[in-house]
Amino acid sequence: MTDRTSLPTPDEARRLLSDADSTGRQATAAASWPAVAVLLAFGSTLSLGTLALGLTEGRNYLVAMAGLLVWIGVIIAFQLAFLRSHKVGFGKRWVGYIVGLFGVYVVSMVVVAGSQGERVVATCLLAGALLVVSVGCALVEAREARR
Amino acid sequence: MSGEHPRLRLSDTLHQPVRFSMTAALAAAEQLDFRDLRDAVQVSDSTLSKQIAILEDAGYVTVKKGFVGKRPRTSLALSTEGRAAWHEHLSVLREIASGATPGD
Numbered sequence: 001m002t003d004r005t006s007l008p009t010p011d012e013a014r015r016l017l018s019d020a021d022s023t024g025r026q027a028t029a030a031a032s033w034p035a036v037a038v039l040l041a042f043g044s045t046l047s048l049g050t051l052a053l054g055l056t057e058g059r060n061y062l063v064a065m066a067g068l069l070v071w072i073g074v075i076i077a078f079q080l081a082f083l084r085s086h087k088v089g090f091g092k093r094w095v096g097y098i099v100g101l102f103g104v105y106v107v108s109m110v111v112v113a114g115s116q117g118e119r120v121v122a123t124c125l126l127a128g129a130l131l132v133v134s135v136g137c138a139l140v141e142a143r144e145a146r147r
Numbered sequence: 148m149s150g151e152h153p154r155l156r157l158s159d160t161l162h163q164p165v166r167f168s169m170t171a172a173l174a175a176a177e178q179l180d181f182r183d184l185r186d187a188v189q190v191s192d193s194t195l196s197k198q199i200a201i202l203e204d205a206g207y208v209t210v211k212k213g214f215v216g217k218r219p220r221t222s223l224a225l226s227t228e229g230r231a232a233w234h235e236h237l238s239v240l241r242e243i244a245s246g247a248t249p250g251d
Contacts, residue, residue, distance in 0.1 A: 007154040007162070013243035016167065020237065023168050024175030027187035031176065080215050084180035084222070091177055 027085075032145030034082040035090070036138045038075060039097060043134020045071040046105050047127045054112035054123025087144060097137040104129050153242040160205045161236045165190055165198050173208065173225045174233050181221040199223065207232055 008016060045068065052064035086094075108126040111119055161170050168188040173179055179187075185195050202208040207229030211222045225233065 007157055008240065008243055010244050010246045013240040017237065017240050017244060020167070020171035020174075023171040023187060027172030027179060027183065028175045031179075031183070084220070085183040086177040088175060088177055 028087040029145070031085040031087050032090070032141050034079070034084075035094065035097075036141050036145065038079045038083060039101070039134055039138040039141060041071075041075045041078070042101060043131055043138070045075060046101070046108070047130040047134070050105075050108045050112055050127040050130060051123060054108075054115045054119060054127070055117055057116045089144075093141065093144070097141070100133050100137060101130070104133050153239045156235070156239045158232055158236045160201065160207065161232060163198075165194065166202060169195070169198055169202065170207070170225065170229070170233050170236075173223060174230065176224070178211075178222045178224040181223065184223060202229065205229075 049064065049068035049071070052068070053061060056064055104126065108123075108130065111122050111126055115123060161167055165188060169184060172184055172187040181192075181195070185192060188195065190198075199208060199210060203210055207226055209224050209226050211224075213220050213222070
């Protein structure tokens with residue numbers, strides 16, 4: 001049982017509040033950076049993968065597809081290994097990032113799947129959209145990391 | 148107003164220094180990895196495990212154990228009850244800090 005006669009004076013209470021604030025910030029200071037890395041890696045992989053798949057055909061298309069899948073596997077492994085701690089609110093933000101990024105990616109896949117190297121403009125626009133969405137998500141998360 | 152000194156409303160469980168720091172860290176997170184929490188509060192693994200067990204018994208912390216590959220991973224989060232107790236604890240500290248306490 002705590003000795004309640006020795007519990008905090010106003011000065012001690014202020015120090016405890018300050019400690020609580022700094023401990024909370026310190027504990028989560030590094031938590032967002034793996035997410036930033038994962039978002040940028042997904043963005044660059046999916047964007048360049050879209051370009052490669054949209055501008056190639058035949059065996060080259062399959063090689064590009066294999067490379068894309070390998071990179072996605074590497075990023076997911078990195079995420080599982082390093083994205084361990086989450087700041088308050090991260091879960092909702094993460095769902096938003098993934099829905100945004102993969103929403104654009106699904107459209108990209110539909111377009112590039114039948115491209116056969118012909119839909120150059122659409123491929124470039126979608127690759128650009130993936131770049132913009134992923135960098136936007138990474139910027140939001142990076143701002144959260146610095147709070 | 149009851150006239151009761153606010154310190155009597157402080158949580159014994161949360162006021163202990165290591166548990167106070169642990170809860171402060173967990174309150175800022177949705178979940179923390181065991182190692183990240185240990186580094187934040189700067190205690191040994193065994194001390195942290197002991198204090199986690201106390202917070203878990205009080206219903207303030209939930210513990211998830213799993214594996215990533217062959218490596219064990221322990222994740223910790225404040226429960227709803229733990230978050231409410233922490234907010235109440237902080238509000239009592241703010242009351243004491245403001246100096247508006249009866250009988251002082």
